[in-house]
Amino acid sequence: GESVGLHLPTLSVQEGDNSIINCAYSNSASDYFIWYKQESGKGPQFIIDIRSNMDKRQGQRVTVLLNKTVKHLSLQIAATQPGDSAVYFCAENIRGDSNSGYALNFGKGTSLLVTP
């Protein structure tokens, strides 16, 4: 079932501003989380991941924060650029869940629109 969701279905930000995309999950057995970016007409691309034994991980212009207490995940994009416009999905891996062939559980996605 759907246990990963997003607070905001759409987000509009100005170029150069920072973006924050949020995601809530409900399964306490989730041990690994991923953020994907999907541009129109393309497959999702890996952005950054984080394991449940961490609370923060940084990449190039992106940071993922994990708050296990409230089961919340966020993706921060610094200095947002027009090329960042896309749909962003969070996905979770549920520890020990062999159902669905260890398929990741995806949220519904947030559309990020970067305006000039």
Add this chain to the structure above:
Amino acid sequence: SQTIHQWPATLVQPVGSPLSLECTVEGTSNPNLYWYRQAAGRGLQLLFYSVGIGQISSEVPQNLSASRPQDRQFILSSKKLLLSDSGFYLCACRGRSGTEAFFGQGTRLTVV
């Protein structure tokens, strides 16, 4: 790194016609393979998964079927397409180490 090849990129098929979408994987062996469908502006719905050759599990009862004739080949089929089969179909691969899933570029199927 793993690469997923999907074809065709777009497909327009009449109602009642058959379907065959192919997905091949490079850069890994013995992966878990998945077929997802994505309706316009929606999330990813898992259709089928396979943990090995000839092993197929269906997540959603429907008009579609899947097969895995080789370790790195995953095929999505239908004998007779319905209008409701229209959508964006994505093949994905996940290694045994349980890290991220890699996706193909998708096939946009329109049933008319």
